[in-house]
Amino acid sequence: MIIVMQLNAQEQQISAVIEQIRAAGLKEHVSRGAELVIIGAIGDEDRLNPLAFEMLAGVERVTRVTKQYKMVSxxxxxxxxxxxxxxxxxxxxxxxxxxxxxxxxxxxxxxxxxxxxxxxxxxxxxxxxxxxxxxxxxxxxxxxxxxxxxxxxxxxxxxxxxxxxxxxxxxxxxxxxxxxxxxxxxxxxxxxxxxxxxxxxxxxxxxxxxxxxxxxxxxxxxxxxxxxxxxxxxxxxxxxxxxxxxxxxxxxxxxxxxxxxxxxxxxxxxxxxxxxxxxxxxxxxxxxxxxxxxxxxxxxxxxxxxxxxxxxxxxxxxxxxxxxxxxxxxx
Amino acid sequence: MIIVMQLNAQEQQISAVIEQIRAAGLKEHVSRGAELVIIGAIGDEDRLNPLAFEMLAGVERVTRVTKQYKMVSxxxxxxxxxxxxxxxxxxxxxxxxxxxxxxxxxxxxxxxxxxxxxxxxxxxxxxxxxxxxxxxxxxxxxxxxxxxxxxxxxxxxxxxxxxxxxxxxxxxxxxxxxxxxxxxxxxxxxxxxxxxxxxxxxxxxxxxxxxxxxxxxxxxxxxxxxxxxxxxxxxxxxxxxxxxxxxxxxxxxxxxxxxxxxxxxxxxxxxxxxxxxxxxxxxxxxxxxxxxxxxxxxxxxxxxxxxxxxxxxxxxxxxxxxxxxxxxxxx
Amino acid sequence: MIIVMQLNAQEQQISAVIEQIRAAGLKEHVSRGAELVIIGAIGDEDRLNPLAFEMLAGVERVTRVTKQYKMVSxxxxxxxxxxxxxxxxxxxxxxxxxxxxxxxxxxxxxxxxxxxxxxxxxxxxxxxxxxxxxxxxxxxxxxxxxxxxxxxxxxxxxxxxxxxxxxxxxxxxxxxxxxxxxxxxxxxxxxxxxxxxxxxxxxxxxxxxxxxxxxxxxxxxxxxxxxxxxxxxxxxxxxxxxxxxxxxxxxxxxxxxxxxxxxxxxxxxxxxxxxxxxxxxxxxxxxxxxxxxxxxxxxxxxxxxxxxxxxxxxxxxxxxxxxxxxxxxxx
Amino acid sequence: MIIVMQLNAQEQQISAVIEQIRAAGLKEHVSRGAELVIIGAIGDEDRLNPLAFEMLAGVERVTRVTKQYKMVSxxxxxxxxxxxxxxxxxxxxxxxxxxxxxxxxxxxxxxxxxxxxxxxxxxxxxxxxxxxxxxxxxxxxxxxxxxxxxxxxxxxxxxxxxxxxxxxxxxxxxxxxxxxxxxxxxxxxxxxxxxxxxxxxxxxxxxxxxxxxxxxxxxxxxxxxxxxxxxxxxxxxxxxxxxxxxxxxxxxxxxxxxxxxxxxxxxxxxxxxxxxxxxxxxxxxxxxxxxxxxxxxxxxxxxxxxxxxxxxxxxxxxxxxxxxxxxxxxx
CATH class of the missing domain: 3.20.20.70 (Aldolase class I)
Structure with a gap:
């Protein structure tokens, strides 16, 4: 899962995202660019609820990277x-x-x-x-x-x-x-x-x-x-x-x-x-x-x-x- | 209900429409224009199934004139x-x-x-x-x-x-x-x-x-x-x-x-x-x-x-x- | 063109529709049913502007019966x-x-x-x-x-x-x-x-x-x-x-x-x-x-x-x- | 820009993406997860054409992270x-x-x-x-x-x-x-x-x-x-x-x-x-x-x-x- 932070995201907002990733048993991977911070959640994406990340302050956008259907793929x-x-x-x-x-x-x-x-x-x-x-x-x-x-x-x-x-x-x-x-x-x-x-x-x-x-x-x-x-x-x-x-x-x-x-x-x-x-x-x-x-x-x-x-x-x-x-x- | 016939509709096709209107207990009203024939069905429209008229040969288009919902209108x-x-x-x-x-x-x-x-x-x-x-x-x-x-x-x-x-x-x-x-x-x-x-x-x-x-x-x-x-x-x-x-x-x-x-x-x-x-x-x-x-x-x-x-x-x-x-x- | 009048259409509203049809050089054909009045305009439909009929009081709906494209049909x-x-x-x-x-x-x-x-x-x-x-x-x-x-x-x-x-x-x-x-x-x-x-x-x-x-x-x-x-x-x-x-x-x-x-x-x-x-x-x-x-x-x-x-x-x-x-x- | 690679992406496909990022003057940031590889392009995103990345072999999906309109934002x-x-x-x-x-x-x-x-x-x-x-x-x-x-x-x-x-x-x-x-x-x-x-x-x-x-x-x-x-x-x-x-x-x-x-x-x-x-x-x-x-x-x-x-x-x-x-x- 990729979490794109808002342009003015504060450090504590970034930490809250990381904490929620870790709480579900995944690892974070933080990219700090010139313009914004992007956080990747590494691990079993199905253990994360993207909607719960959207609700966190400072989050701009959340994207799954794997598809939710697996058995029928x-x-x-x-x-x-x-x-x-x-x-x-x-x-x-x-x-x-x-x-x-x-x-x-x-x-x-x-x-x-x-x-x-x-x-x-x-x-x-x-x-x-x-x-x-x-x-x-x-x-x-x-x-x-x-x-x-x-x-x-x-x-x-x-x-x-x-x-x-x-x-x-x-x-x-x-x-x-x-x-x-x-x-x-x-x-x-x-x-x-x-x-x-x-x-x-x-x-x-x-x-x-x-x-x-x-x-x-x-x-x-x-x-x-x-x-x-x-x-x-x-x-x-x-x-x-x-x-x-x-x-x-x-x-x-x-x-x-x-x-x-x-x-x-x-x-x-x-x-x-x-x-x-x-x-x-x-x-x-x-x-x-x-x-x-x-x-x-x-x-x-x-x-x-x-x-x-x-x-x-x-x-x-x-x-x-x-x-x-x-x-x-x-x- | 209004039944618009195709441009080349034959008399027997027109008759078939009229027959179906009468069979349901309604009356027909036929307008013969320069270009085409339009048939109105006068009476309780709910006794007609528009789809059944669409299926008849020579019919171009069928339109209800009253709304189907009545009690909630x-x-x-x-x-x-x-x-x-x-x-x-x-x-x-x-x-x-x-x-x-x-x-x-x-x-x-x-x-x-x-x-x-x-x-x-x-x-x-x-x-x-x-x-x-x-x-x-x-x-x-x-x-x-x-x-x-x-x-x-x-x-x-x-x-x-x-x-x-x-x-x-x-x-x-x-x-x-x-x-x-x-x-x-x-x-x-x-x-x-x-x-x-x-x-x-x-x-x-x-x-x-x-x-x-x-x-x-x-x-x-x-x-x-x-x-x-x-x-x-x-x-x-x-x-x-x-x-x-x-x-x-x-x-x-x-x-x-x-x-x-x-x-x-x-x-x-x-x-x-x-x-x-x-x-x-x-x-x-x-x-x-x-x-x-x-x-x-x-x-x-x-x-x-x-x-x-x-x-x-x-x-x-x-x-x-x-x-x-x-x-x-x-x- | 077919003009469906509203359920409570008055005679003078019906007359106004007829007048507009005649003014364009077409003839009217009036169907008076148990529930409502439907007026057909017989003649060259292209001489009528459907939107002008929609504006008349007492008109419920206006439908063309011929297609507007002719040369390319x-x-x-x-x-x-x-x-x-x-x-x-x-x-x-x-x-x-x-x-x-x-x-x-x-x-x-x-x-x-x-x-x-x-x-x-x-x-x-x-x-x-x-x-x-x-x-x-x-x-x-x-x-x-x-x-x-x-x-x-x-x-x-x-x-x-x-x-x-x-x-x-x-x-x-x-x-x-x-x-x-x-x-x-x-x-x-x-x-x-x-x-x-x-x-x-x-x-x-x-x-x-x-x-x-x-x-x-x-x-x-x-x-x-x-x-x-x-x-x-x-x-x-x-x-x-x-x-x-x-x-x-x-x-x-x-x-x-x-x-x-x-x-x-x-x-x-x-x-x-x-x-x-x-x-x-x-x-x-x-x-x-x-x-x-x-x-x-x-x-x-x-x-x-x-x-x-x-x-x-x-x-x-x-x-x-x-x-x-x-x-x-x-x- | 975030480039999500396909599940079976090969190393040389990953390299090709990185090369294209660098050629435009940006830096790459590679996340290697359990399931897939995600590459972030750090720098001025407007210098990249997302469609050009979509065309590269092994690329699953490309997402801009900043909006293209700036002056009117x-x-x-x-x-x-x-x-x-x-x-x-x-x-x-x-x-x-x-x-x-x-x-x-x-x-x-x-x-x-x-x-x-x-x-x-x-x-x-x-x-x-x-x-x-x-x-x-x-x-x-x-x-x-x-x-x-x-x-x-x-x-x-x-x-x-x-x-x-x-x-x-x-x-x-x-x-x-x-x-x-x-x-x-x-x-x-x-x-x-x-x-x-x-x-x-x-x-x-x-x-x-x-x-x-x-x-x-x-x-x-x-x-x-x-x-x-x-x-x-x-x-x-x-x-x-x-x-x-x-x-x-x-x-x-x-x-x-x-x-x-x-x-x-x-x-x-x-x-x-x-x-x-x-x-x-x-x-x-x-x-x-x-x-x-x-x-x-x-x-x-x-x-x-x-x-x-x-x-x-x-x-x-x-x-x-x-x-x-x-x-x-x-x-």
Whole structure:
């Protein structure tokens, strides 16, 4: 940790900083320049709370020099993650497409979608059971019990399935349905109670980036899961509605060994844009994609045209098959 | 609802829109201009799902004309809210200051702070029991059981007290401690399960704005609580660390009758800035303020210098007493 | 234009709106619903100033229904633009790479770079003569006269060359050097005087997106150039330092027929990221790329490591050659 | 400057950094910790280019420790700036209101506005001559020659007047009209050529913050003017349309001695909001305000309802007179 003192810092202020460094069991290293004094804390930086140094009189600025995430950093697994969910490889050469209905409303609709998803060559199935909106006047979503019907569809098609969770209570209920992959909703990325519970599971977790969260905060949330013992974490970049920053994908692939998915439907907002974002995400290094598909329209619950039709999904898969070899990937 | 058709919209596409409007029990009103066709849906707009219209072929754009929040809109209570919590008036002429320790770590520290808060003239007490950070390597906060000690302090000083909650399970636990006001954490603003539970309570709720949430989404979250029957809602603008948009305060006071608080400590990040933001928030129309105070330093848990010292809190109260009459308020 | 009246709008307020519509030579179309009155203005929307309607009493909201940019919209040239600069095709099947030194500091350095750029297979050469920083203590850049040396290098290698301009005076000076393509700096995107001058030129213009500018504002700036008679406009998305939103590329290709370049070096900030962003930009539909290259290091003027080394440029070109056919492009 | 090396930095990489520090005439100070090596550069930091260090192999991160702006920092004039323009004090106890028409369209309108502005007690007059929009289909604004009529109005009322400039050519033209204060448009904040010219003037300059510019970049632009010898600089925070961050005002008052104005009309967007933002800006420490006023409506050129009516301006002045003493200011 580096503590930059203010220009007029007094000796006793410098001493107070040194004392606090020593009290935590680290050593100080003081640079006295023409203009100012800089103090380095040598040792295990995690034993220091930077905010506590900021509060000391005469301190201008405090900077960590090591990153707070360690277990999930690239250095711990330079080759990248590789694990299987019911036989489907995540994090390897193969690009995985996880597709399904945006929010569940009827078993027969989900059935048709699941068949189409499988026929198109996707290897993961998903559906939200609860719709992410908070107006009390909008369709809210069926209950968690629909996980049972979703599981039946998944088992029938042999596709592992994903369900989203945002509450500890809901997590407990869902585990009873033997969900294959748990997705943590973006709004819950920093929900410490949930991260702790997910860390205890022996199930892969898709960790969506929280709205306006930095990459560092995102990786710290992943670290919180890993710290509990669960290392089967997939990061999912949801984009911001109508935009997708691909630099994040490249940065993640460098900073962490965890597989990176992109929710191209959420990022696109409009179905016509989804194929373009799919190609760009994969070209930037994404290991997988999440795509909303619809096969029937139900005016009361439709979630805009961010869902692609089956024919569009098939075109997307054709595009991916064309581009994958040029990127050294398989599909 | 207004549906603007694409320039080349075909008659059958126009008919499909009209059909969907009629199916929901509304009437259409078609404007055929030189350049394009615009269709208005006349009737109860809440029976239409705009996203379902966006999906129809030939539709360019869909716009709601009424706001989705109704119960919490200014029109329902033009004079503004006014309710009491253990005798303390919220939403009236009086500006309320809610102060306390940022995150609980020891009863004796909280005791000294509570005494200082009361002596300075503040009328509400608060503390987080769980610290809002997600690095597994940082101080996490004491358990919910500390609500018991917090309540003892509050009862002793006769100050109503506020505790933050982010999970349905935690809410249930906290209710047993007879918390006076429940604060919903910013990250949970769109947690539909929690909003539903808060709507059932007979307790005031402080609803913090979610990070990057629009005012409309925020008011919809308030509407979700109000829809459950609980109308004692206080909106709390937390700012973004290091910034405070006062236009939001003015806009809220116009759009809703709910009282508006500002967490000036969260917005300030640095204690020296808190007095300035306090004055600006109140000048813009805020009904109350949340301020972090510290009386002792504990290097392992300090949350930067966003907490003011007791002497600064006293100065803030002096400033508020000077400015309040010029704004037609009391303190 | 659609004018939504406030809920309690009076008849005379409605009449005032109608009067203003008629005064501009358009017709009104009034929808009276259960809840509110909506007025459509039928005719040439460009004859109305929406802001003047917003000012009228009783008006809630005003919405344009047609886009303000017309000449540059996709509809005017559905096949996309295609033009040549000294034999180099812009906007066709071929992806163009425009490479060079970020900011000019010495002829011999630029010479080596130009040779490397040409050897790697790039077809456009560029250099800024003035460095885009405003600290008075930083390297500012050589004078415009260096355009002369840059032209000499360009003519020698037969690569058309690009220079950036931010001022009407500088534009006049540069034209004397027979620059092949003029780039308008991002900070000048809304400089109406410059847009007007560029509209009068018979030279291609690269129009960088202004910081925080919307796509609509960007296309209006292009429209301002096109309105002057110059239709050889290339849009260049500069990204925000450390991020690149590829949805913008897809959106531009749909909204306008103009070719779209991406300044992947500016977006990357770090050289290691440039190849990733290059692949993603092209996969999303970009027609060209701008890349900073360095061949020598000069501590006083280096612009971070956003410039790639020659070996990296060669790798980028290899990647582009691999991916182009899968995208139906040539390189 | 602090250079943090990567974890696996080699000795020769460390040596290269040290060499570059020494070559610029500074000394190095090397901290070798358990985990990494940190190198401090002791001496005049302005002689180092941080970007050149970032490019060196093995370097993780480079941080300046001193601020780049020096002349305009608070430390150089702890008491704050104080200067007069035609007898009107800027930067002292008195809060100054600069009011006028948003964009000039007719002398008689400006005349009525100027009379109203003066009658309300404002002490500075302003008008844009060129309207800041770039659609070629919108009203563009009258020519610079209207500065002549504006000056006549100003001299008649004895109010110093402000005109905005965005181009070196326009600046030269305007100086001939003996404008009292030159405002640099937000889009030109980083236009180095203009900053250099403004630095040579013996006239106060209002420097608006560029869209999405950091406070540091803004103060560097001010430094660029000051470096030329002109120290009569007023910073003007324009807000973002519909929002005003008051933390910026507090931060500026701490970082620089320059007076800080706020363009509350630009920030408000809607006239009803202007009084609220005015009070908040002043409560946060603003030294002056810019307010658009309108007295007549001209549908073709009206700029929305961000301009207040004369009666509203008078109410704003009443509000300011009430609050000023509570803030230790005069009006």
């Amino acid at each position: 690239r250095a711990t697994q330079p080759a990248g993650a590789l694990f299987k969910v019911r036989g489907v490889e995540i994090g390897g050469e193969q690009i995985q497409v996880c597709a399904g209905v945006h929010s569940w409303f009827a078993t027969q609709v989900a059935q048709v979608t699941a068949d189409a998803v499988q026929a198109a060559g996707c290897r993961l199935l998903w559906s939200r059971l609860e719709r992410p909106a908070h107006s009390p006047y909008e369709f809210y979503g069926a209950s968690l019990e629909n996980a049972s019907a979703l599981r039946a569809l998944a088992r029938q098609s042999s596709l592992p399935f994903v369900v989203e969770v945002n509450d500890v209570q809901a997590l407990e209920a869902l585990l009873a349905y033997d969900v294959d992959i748990i997705q943590l909703g973006a709004q819950s990325m920093s929900h410490r109670g949930l991260l702790r519970e997910l860390g205890r599971l022996n199930k892969p977790v898709i960790l969506r980036r929280g709205l306006a969260s930095s990459v560092a905060d995102w990786l710290l949330a992943a670290e919180a899961i890993a710290a509990g013992g669960n290392h089967h974490i997939i990061l999912c970049e949801p984009g911001v509605r109508g935009s997708l920053d691909v630099a994040t994908i490249a940065l993640l692939k460098r900073e962490t060994y965890l597989p990176v998915f992109v929710d191209v439907s959420h990022a696109s907002t409009r179905a016509w844009m989804t194929p373009h974002l799919t190609m760009a995400a994969v070209a930037a290094g994404a290991d997988g994609l999440m795509i909303d598909v619809h096969t029937a329209r139900v005016p009361a619950v439709d979630f805009g045209d961010q869902s692609v039709e089956v024919a569009q999904l098939e075109q997307i898969m054709i595009g991916l098959r064309a581009i994958a070899p040029a990127l050294g990937r398989k599909i | 200014r029109a329902t209570q033009p004079a503004g809210a006014l309710f009491k919590v253990r005798g303390v008036e919220i939403g009236g002429e009086q500006i309320q200051v809610c102060a306390g320790v940022h995150s609980w770590f020891a009863t004796q520290v909280a005791q000294v702070t509570a005494d200082a808060v009361q002596a300075a003239g503040c009328r509400l007490l608060w503390s987080r029991l769980e610290r809002p950070a997600h690095s597994p390597y940082e101080f996490y906060g004491a358990s919910l059981e500390n609500a018991s000690a917090l309540r003892a302090l509050a009862r002793q000083s006769s100050l109503p007290f506020v505790v933050e909650v982010n999970d349905v399970q935690a809410l249930e636990a906290l209710l047993a401690y007879d918390v006076d006001i429940i604060q919903l954490g910013a990250q949970s603003m769109s947690h539909r399960g929690l909003l539903r539970e808060l709507g059932r309570l007979n307790k005031p709720v402080i609803l913090r704005r979610g990070l990057a949430s629009s005012v409309a989404d925020w008011l919809l979250a308030a509407e979700a609580i109000a829809a459950g029957g609980n109308h004692h809602i206080i909106l709390c603008e937390p700012g973004v660390r290091g910034s405070l948009d006062v236009a939001t305060i003015a806009l809220l006071k116009r759009e809703t009758y709910l009282p508006v608080f500002v967490d000036v400590s969260h917005a300030s990040t640095r204690a020296w800035m808190t007095p300035h933001l306090t004055m600006a928030a109140v000048a813009a129309g805020a009904d109350g303020l949340m301020i972090d105070v510290h009386t002792a330093r504990v290097p392992a848990v300090d949350f930067g210098d966003q907490s003011v010292e007791v002497a600064q809190l006293e100065q803030i109260m002096i400033g508020l007493r000077a400015i309040a009459p010029a704004l037609g308020r009391k303190i | 996709r509809a005017t040239q559905p096949a996309g633009a295609l033009f040549k600069v000294r034999g180099v095709e812009i906007g066709g099947e071929q992806i163009q790479v425009c490479a060079g030194v970020h900011s000019w500091f010495a002829t011999q350095v630029a010479q080596v770079t130009a040779d490397a750029v040409q050897a790697a297979g790039c077809r456009l050469l560029w250099s800024r003569l003035e460095r885009p920083a405003h600290s008075p203590y930083e390297f500012y850049g050589a004078s415009l006269e260096n355009a002369s040396a840059l032209r000499a290098l360009a003519r020698q290698s037969s690569l058309p060359f690009v220079v950036e301009v931010n001022d009407v005076q500088a534009l006049e000076a540069l034209l004397a050097y027979d620059v092949d393509i003029i780039q308008l700096g991002a900070q000048s995107m809304s400089h109406r005087g410059l847009l007007r001058e560029l509209g009068r030129l018979n030279k291609p213009v690269i129009l960088r997106r202004g910081l925080a500018s919307s796509v609509a504002d960007w296309l209006l700036a292009a429209e301002a150039i096109a309105a002057g008679g110059n239709h050889h406009i290339i849009l260049c998305e500069p990204g925000v330092r450390g991020s690149l939103d590829v949805a913008t590329i897809a959106l531009l290709k749909r909204e306008t027929y103009l070719p779209v370049f991406v300044d992947v070096s500016h977006a990357s900030t770090r050289a290691w990221m440039t190849p990733h962003l290059t692949m993603a930009a092209v996969a999303a539909g970009a027609d060209g790329l701008m890349i900073d290259v360095h061949t020598a290091r000069v501590p006083a003027v280096d612009f971070g490591d956003q410039s790639v080394e020659v070996a990296q440029l060669e790798q980028i070109m290899i990647g582009l050659r691999a991916i182009a056919p899968a995208l139906g492009r040539k390189i | 608070r430390a150089t004039q702890p008491a704050g700036a104080l200067f007069k323009v035609r007898g009107v004090e800027i930067g002292g106890e008195q809060i100054q209101v600069c009011a006028g028409v948003h964009s000039w369209f007719a002398t008689q309108v400006a005349q009525v506005t100027a009379d109203a502005v003066q009658a309300a007690g404002c002490r500075l007059l302003w008008s844009r001559l060129e309207r800041p929009a770039h659609s070629p289909y919108e009203f563009y604004g009258a020519s610079l020659e209207n500065a002549s009529a504006l000056r006549a109005l100003a001299r008649q009322s004895s109010l110093p007047f402000v005109v905005e400039v965005n181009d070196v050519q326009a600046l030269e033209a305007l100086l001939a009209y003996d404008v009292d204060i030159i405002q640099l448009g937000a889009q030109s904040m980083s236009h180095r050529g203009l900053l250099r010219e403004l630095g040579r003037l013996n006239k106060p300059v209002i420097l608006r913050r560029g869209l999405a510019s950091s406070v540091a970049d803004w103060l560097l632009a001010a430094e660029a003017i000051a470096a030329g010898g002109n120290h009569h600089i007023i910073l003007c925070e324009p807000g973002v349309r519909g929002s005003l961050d008051v933390a910026t005002i507090a931060l500026l008052k701490r970082e620089t001695y320059l007076p800080v104005f706020v363009d509350v009309s630009h920030a408000s967007t809607r006239a009803w909001m202007t009084p609220h933002l005015t009070m908040a800006a002043v409560a946060a420490g603003a030294d002056g305000l810019m307010i658009d006023v309108h007295t007549a409506r001209v549908p073709a050129v009206d700029f929305g309802d961000q301009s207040v009516e004369v009666a509203q301006l008078e109410q704003i002045m009443i509000g300011l007179r009430a609050i000023a003493p509570a803030l230790g200011r005069k009006i």
